[in-house]
Amino acid sequence: MQKVEEVVVTGRQETTTEERQRQTATKLIFGRDELDRYGDSNLGDVLKRLPGVTLGGVPGRGGEIRMRGLGQGYTQILINDEPMARGFSLDSLSPDMVERIEITRGPLAEHSARAVAGTINIVLRQDVRKRQNEARLSAGFEHRGFQPGVSLQHSDKTETLSYTLAAALNRFDQRLHSEVEEQGRASDGRQNFDETSQAEQRNRGHMLHLAPRLNWRLGQGESLVVQGFGFSRHGSSQGRTLTERTLSGPRDPLAYPETLSSSDNDHQMVRLNATWQGRFVQRGRFNVRLGTSLHRNERQQQTESRDTAGELRRLVEDDSKTREQGWSGNGKWTLPLGVDKHMLAFGYNAEWSRRRERRQKLENGLPQQTDFGEQYEARTAQLAGFVQDEWEVTPQWALYGGLRWEGIETASQGGMSQRHRSSVWSPSLQGVWRLSAEAKDQVRFGLSRSYKTPNPGDLLGRGWRSTDNSPTAPDQYGNPDLKPELAWGLDFAFERYLSQGGLVSVSAFSRRIDNLIRRRTELLDGRWIAVPRNIARARTNGIELEAKVRLAELVDSELALDLRANYGRYWSSVAGVPGPDNRLADQIPQSLNLGFDYRLRSLPLSVGATVNWTPAYRVRVSEGETTRTGSKGVIDAYGLWRFSPAAQLRLSAGNLRHADYRQGSEIDLGGSQRTRQQDHRTYTSWNAVLELKF
Template structure:
């Protein structure tokens, strides 16, 4: 087999070592399970559903689909019991998570397209607000397809909300997590039933999440002789709390003429609060404007998404799929910043910012699918809509004694009209060769109007051809090659187009600058090639090796300048970037490698990403905040029919990046270890115990400015281990 070099079957000691690692890491859970399940022999005879790490149907989709994609089953998303989707996705091949931002190939900030049911999420939507309980599966597309928006230079992640309906399903789940900031409880309920041609489901989740952070910021300044001229440290203590209610109802009708009508919704309401304080220690040089300050904010968010889809078959060979979609997202926030001088205890400066942002979208799409024969199908489609964003921000600055210093009232609204038409051809040329050809035209018109700004009008359109090929190698039913060539793009974020100033509250500097949008930004355009080799060991086991190369024109970099005595950063199109990478993904049972091994499933993936920006001098002139290396090692040990243990070790590297001629940044390596233990009993009762971020490694980031001296601003954020308990009962 071409992949035998990846494994050493003659070294069973290595397999024993892996089991010992799991046993040591989960010693406490194993001891508990030994007491709870004292009669393994009797339990093994009971008909209890086993844990499935990867459902066979998802693996089959990956293998047979002409378009390259990875399908993540619901069971895998819920495996470690996380409350947020981002943490559940970080274990997947080529995906990294920075904060709560999900990135493919190390790239976020618009390079990775996030969709819900095939529709791009609104700009203000936080992917981590989605509970994994509401999700049916996740599809990861390394290359684009004509059916979806081509705003996917790094790739696309499509989140499919719960669809499958089981008759008379009632499932209740309660969980509680203990972390640095205290307890975080959650409750979810799943209901589903059928009545003739009508089926319905309702998934609800009620969560409260508490978290905390105590970052330490260090600022240093040196002159041209490298002599230290300034040193100050900021000690912060921040506490967050989010109370959220989510509901995803779904109705499906099978009509008499074979048509199907589906109405799917997502409703979310959340209240967020943040409290923090900052204490500065100035050891050398001048202190900041407000050495002691505290801040607080309260916000509430309402999100409504509704999709109505209709499928109609004109004949056995011709089918029409159409959908009308809409979403509404509103966020209201109230923010206070109090700055204090020393030694006075009074507050000489108070900043209050009251703001709201509203995102609305109405879209319609359709696809006419024509089956030419059993091996050949052709489709025509369209997708159009209006996205409207409104934002108002009132900033009031006060001195001691409530004397008003300044008032800033900023309001703007942006309308983004989009229209796309596409054609795609899927053809099984022979049993060994499949081809996918697609062409998409997508146009965007953006109009921005505001109180304190000049009108902004931009128009852009992109032709995005794509072709994907699947070749099953002769003489083998396990090996296949994939090739994809596509054109993708990244449209400017609305926030980056608005020429308004977002100011920092304290310590403005080259490494802590204000931000201002640029109305002249252009879309970034990319050509890309993806190549992959896949070897299927069995129905549920695969080893794949892939590589990619992309050229991005009109790359967006951030330029630094001074205005009115303050440092300001803004985005600008500057030249071209080259992006490349390799990725390895494997999942298989340990018995495939060592027949006498216990029931352990292994998943391993590793990805290396490179980039180079030609407008920035080297070295380290790669794209800002790109994650160079991501990797995961997962072990799942099914001790018996009632008990499963598992762990996942995640790696994300960082390093230095030169972001502009005088600017550079740094991020540390991030290693995290998660462990779970799952017990299952009769009548649909199960208990899951998880330890999250066992290594609790601190994170370090830094920004540097080098010109006639050096300024460095570094932030070290400690992290803690969380323990999570999930009790689930099928009623």
Template sequence: MTIFRPQQLAVSRLAVLALSLHAALPAHATDAEPVPQAKVEVHGSVDQYDARREDTSTRIVVTQEELKKYGDSTVADVLRRQPGISVSGGGPGRGGEIRMRGLGNGYTQILLNGEPAPNGFSVDSLAPELVEKIEILRVATADLSAQSIAGTINIILKRKARKGQRDLKMQAEHSNVFFSPSASLQIGDKRKDMSYSLAMDVRKGSFEQAYDQVEEGWDSAGRPVLQRRAVRQNNGGFRALSLTPRVNWTLSNGDTLSSQSFVRVQRSDSRTEGHWSATLGDLPDYPNDRTWPDDHRSQLRTDLNWMHKLGQDEKLEAKVGLNANRVRNRQHEAGYDEAERRTLDRDVHNDTDGRGVTLTGKYSVSWTTGHEFSAGWDAARQSTDVGRDSLELQGLAGTPVRDDRQYNATLHRLALYAQDEYAVTPRLSTYLGLRWETLRTRSAGSDFSAIRNDANMLSPILQSLWKLNDSKQDQLRIALSRTYRGVDLERLMPRVTRSLNNTEVTPDVSGNPALKPEQASGIDVALEHYGRHGEQASLSVYARRIGDIIHDDTRLAQGRWTTVPVNDGSARTRGVEFDAKFPLRALYARGGNIDLHMNVTRNWSSVSNVPGPDNRLAGQTPLTANVGFDDHFGATLSGGANFTFRSGGPQRISQTTSTYSTVKRELDLYALWKLTPKMQLRVTAVNLLAEPATEVTRYDDAFGGLRSTSVYPFSAILRVGLEVQL
């Protein structure tokens, strides 16, 4: 499959023009430090540089101060307070899926040090103490993957080291149903030609949660035929260790080498128990059920980066990376009849091994005239092997049935790109990027023949920044881009995960080897204001048209209900975002040291082959908002608050399936006491409103319908952390 064929000639001419400009313009010496994205102007030091204001591409940087402010347990908790980002699923302090513009599930690209996060990586498993900063990009850039229909979140692991660094943090968080102590240590040092840093985080936790599940059914005439309820209890715990070591060398010829790794080992286990009662209709096949999941996960990613200066204004960089992940999961399930006799015993072992290698290179040159050019390549190979061993016993005197299956999937990716950023005038700068990317996937298994899919994506990207007046306080951004959404390797495998009580609303889950990437064309426009007293405001709009969208389809196959992802039709999405931050004294002379911030995002979407209303795209969150403040009460005491709102409502998934979720409101407070110059205490209260969450799944066809409603209670969390410089 080749995308953008009619436009390839025109875009290729643009690329040739950019290369011609590079060759024709004279080189002027500059000693600017290399950065992920070209910069037009540099004012002061790197630490003082305001990337959001000065970069031609829209870039929001989450700094170390924001990462630490609320003492969050995961990066996901930090991100839910950022403009245009929401977190679905999970609970406060327990992460969830990251969504930009209300879209997750592959629409939001997650990068680790500028490269796609490896299979098995989860943002809610990453502690903020391991992170240097986070970049949020609303529009794609050619040097990063174009797999970013909603946007990109680039997580930069710890890099900086100061001489004799020894920082220790000890923290505990507690609620009615959750307790987790943790400790993190950061060490680092510098020498003449070498520096190193190591960030380590270790934590454990235990939880217990009771929740209710109700199932209601009706026949083709709409008459009630089913009313039953389950009371469920879920108890468990986890243990995790994470490391991010980094070493930097300066060689005798001026070249630099840097090595950075990310290691995580986690084990979790739990026990879930449910008991059904019925007031109308039958009980499920197993009125009493128990599940004992046991999960072992380990992840490794390591990169070696080399940088060579070709001259004062030219650089060549190359990086090789390796990654591996291993999952050993055991799911032991048992079903009992009303007399508590065991009528089902199922023991499933899922072993997943992933391996990957990446090779990237980049040539860049810059001139003092405000013109920067770079070009490079990005190649990767990723493979996943899955083994599923199942032993099942049905009935009081049944015969054990063994079902062993093997699956594997491989992804090859090759990308070439060029980008040119030029300050046309002091008030107008442009960015022109072109990225060609080819994807080849192959999946095979013991129960199906090998299936191969090839896709070629040509992604032209045009961005412009226009400062509207001489004071440079107001500026306009316009961007056009072509992006795509790839397919997770594990979704290409038709491995079936069986549900215990199989129904239309609790189906089995399977992959689909025939899935193709989605492609999107989009436009972004933003108007920004920067005041003299530090105030900042932005109003932006966006629109995307997406083809070959993927949605879940629930169907009856071989006597069991199964959900399978399929490509089906197209979709449109659009939205408006507003965010602002400013010191209160900019409005009120006696505002003191109070800083205010607020943001709100409204998203709309529709899917062509899903009937409306509420046929939103991929569970898109319609409305998200944050408002809060920070106050410096004195030299040793500061604090603040943040209120988060995320809308819910009904959504149509397919012709037969729909969902509903409640509104989510969270109120967080924090306080920081500087006890000594090298010791401080941070106290945070999370989710003080403690509102329960309701999730509904509904299935309707010509024969009737079934609805499942689950209500999850949440409680407030108290975090206390002590931070010490040793």
């Protein structure tokens, strides 16, 4: 009788670095290790440490997510491959809800090409391979504010069904303090305006996240996935502003020395997607998704302005309600061309949404004009079709080519009814050249066309009238004749993958942007107004460096020390604005991250720290307008103690330096000069997280 030998095949899960290496189109992938490292309470603090990503605004208070240093909507944010809902901020998303983060530096045909700087895709929690329960209990402290939280996850599977149920509840309590100084001069150089103010505000509330996911296996190679996401936030704030004005010109109304403000805000969002995946003829695959979403926001705000005697002189009550609902449908069919390493894909994307706003503003009991009247409704419809070809020509050469057509129509009613249409063809070509079949060095290149649509508010002809009209607080109006910004881009990168999972990367990019949109301030009929216009062409270039290595890959050492670093240097110029400093708005000139992780051999302890830095810079918005942004230096640190494979305690500190953050502007228009400087106080945040698996 012939002896039958038992053969056991074991598999190793691919690391995020290995997954990045084999991609034909550039995609940076960051998993749970990066998300958990510092025990962050919001996703923005995680993103600011990733290569090529920066966070605008005051440290510890969130802000706009930017790639390549570019602000003002040049970065596309997706959640599970779909655009993030308007009004929802990633600062509100708990990292516990996220499976991984994907960053693509050039647009892909299957995603919208509204990604001049790049795309960040947030992938929510997915299924695990075995039954598992996780719990995280956190306690945070920041400037007398206690911020507890709890997150739970349960995963299980049967023969045909697997599921993950994830939930997180967090309480926040934050304080803000800022000081503003504004000065003005007449055309003859004499100072005629001097005002200082101090503002304090406290924000409190709670956030709830729910992220269920179910996966049914319908047959061989066929499945149905249902992914839900729910978010609810209730917050309230109280603030006080003290103002002192020593000089005042004839145009400037008397400022109220004391202003008290309070607000209540309720924000809910629900998303539900169903995805059917399967096979069709000739080893092809298909993926069809249908989704729906609902977004609600209600806010009640009250502002009291008092005179020097403390008497109430102005009471402003501002109540608003927003409701947005939408549907989306996506389809993708993939077909091998002769061999499995040559894949042709084509598909479509369709989205429809309707947004309704109702706002009532009273000043001393009398109705006031709001942005779009008391009621406003906008509908947006988007339709796109694409085709892409991914081909591994040889073990050393791989190419990706795609073409996408995308059309958008926006219609609004309320105050002024308008309709706006635009469409764009977006080709893209990317490739990777592996220097040899065995070597881990490779070169990437990309050529693409992307675009940026005007904000809906910038398209509306009717706008907002400033109460205290001035060059620094002008009336805001829209422009229905705005065109989309169009950009051609080039990307190059060299990557070296090291033996123990490390990597070194050098990349460069260039973008030429046509129809650049910029809001200009001017004096018209005795009032200062700001209107967006397509002004000229702009260009931006940059170099980005990234390194992630273990010390043993550099020198002969037994220390379990991991080193991380990334650096970006960015240049830009706007043809329609005289220099110097005629940069793209909000683009930082440099960014730097340095970090390390060290695992002690004698103790079950890991420690680490990161330094995040951006320099001060100026941007000349127009011939007479300049903005100034101060430097930021943020230091974060953590320690992780492992009691057992099922229990560990993570202690972290954010913004240890807690330096003040400064912003300012200079305006010289119509014979009037104004300078404004605002200083924000920042605080160190402390956090403890107990992580359990059972």
